[in-house]
Amino acid sequence: MRASTFFATLAATAATASPLAARAADYQWDVTQWDAGCNNDGCTYQFKIAGAATSDYPARPAFSASCTGQSTDGQVYTQYANCKLDSKDTKGTLVSRINKPAELLGSRTVVPLQVSFQFADLNQDNTYWNYTGVQNTTFNRGGTPPQSFAIIPKESFGIA
Ligand SMILES: *[C@@H]1O[C@H](CO)[C@@H](O)[C@H](O)[C@H]1NC(C)=O
Numbered sequence: 284m285r286a287s288t289f290f291a292t293l294a295a296t297a298a299t300a301s302p303l304a305a306r307a308a309d310y311q312w313d314v315t316q317w318d319a320g321c322n323n324d325g326c327t328y329q330f331k332i333a334g335a336a337t338s339d340y341p342a343r344p345a346f347s348a349s350c351t352g353q354s355t356d357g358q359v360y361t362q363y364a365n366c367k368l369d370s371k372d373t374k375g376t377l378v379s380r381i382n383k384p385a386e387l388l389g390s391r392t393v394v395p396l397q398v399s400f401q402f403a404d405l406n407q408d409n410t411y412w413n414y415t416g417v418q419n420t421t422f423n424r425g426g427t428p429p430q431s432f433a434i435i436p437k438e439s440f441g442i443a
Pocket residue numbers: 285286288289363376377378399400401413414415
């Protein structure tokens with residue numbers, strides 16, 4: 284649904300736009316230094332994330348970035364916030380957010396962290412790829428040390 288909405292938006296400005304199929308097999312992002320916690324005002328999180336370049340179609344650029352996010356009104360979930368890409372040559376956008384629902388497992392709050400990476404095709408003009416992945420993680424601040432885990436982007440689409 285989201286993909287077709289996004290496509291429709293772009294299609295309005297590009298008459299020849301057509302959706303492309305994208306594969307996400309063997310593609311993974313590595314999260315490090317995950318740190319998240321809440322107080323009475325809401326919750327904040329931060330992490331670093333990196334993806335290696337891949338050469339199978341579509342070729343994907345390497346990236347590394349720092350992401351932060353903040354909820355409001357005492358909620359846990361957040362809106363998408365832009366991450367800060369480290370490498371200046373990456374012409375892409377990376378965003379992260381905490382989805383609903385948050386679940387209490389024992390004393391730990393488990394939340395789905397969603398990350399999305401969109402980048403221009405490395406070889407073709409006016410073509411973009413969008414990958415999105417979700418991984419459950421915990422609010423760990425004050426309890427366990429910063430954590431590392433992987434996100435496998437399972438949703439993807441391209442726009443030409
Ligand atoms: C990828 O596409 C989704 C669905 O349209 C959108 O919400 C998201 O912001 C896009 N990702 C980036 C990094 O722009």
